[in-house]
Amino acid sequence: MKIYLISLAAGMLMGLIYAVINVRSPAPPAIALIGLLGMLIGEQLVPVAKRLISREPVSVSWFSSECAPKITGLQARTKGAAVGNDAPPPSA
Numbered sequence: 001m002k003i004y005l006i007s008l009a010a011g012m013l014m015g016l017i018y019a020v021i022n023v024r025s026p027a028p029p030a031i032a033l034i035g036l037l038g039m040l041i042g043e044q045l046v047p048v049a050k051r052l053i054s055r056e057p058v059s060v061s062w063f064s065s066e067c068a069p070k071i072t073g074l075q076a077r078t079k080g081a082a083v084g085n086d087a088p089p090p091s092a
Helices: 002-020 028-044 045-053 061-064 070-073
Strands: none
Touching: 002 045, 028 070, 045 061, 061 070
16 A cells, blocks of 8 residues: 555656646546556456356355456555554464
């Protein structure tokens, strides 16, 4: 999540600089960004189709560990890991 916040902050800083020097931003409109999301999702249709053709199950756990990280850019959670819990396990 930290990298997303850094990226957002960098983008906001550049937007501010562009506004101060009165330059139009070269960023694509939102519709182009939705198209990029479609490309990321479309790339994952091939692994799903391969599993279906080979008659392997396409489960939610498989999809979330194999496809979702490639779409979202986030690492897959390991089994039993708590979301947002960066604290080490308590010692005995």
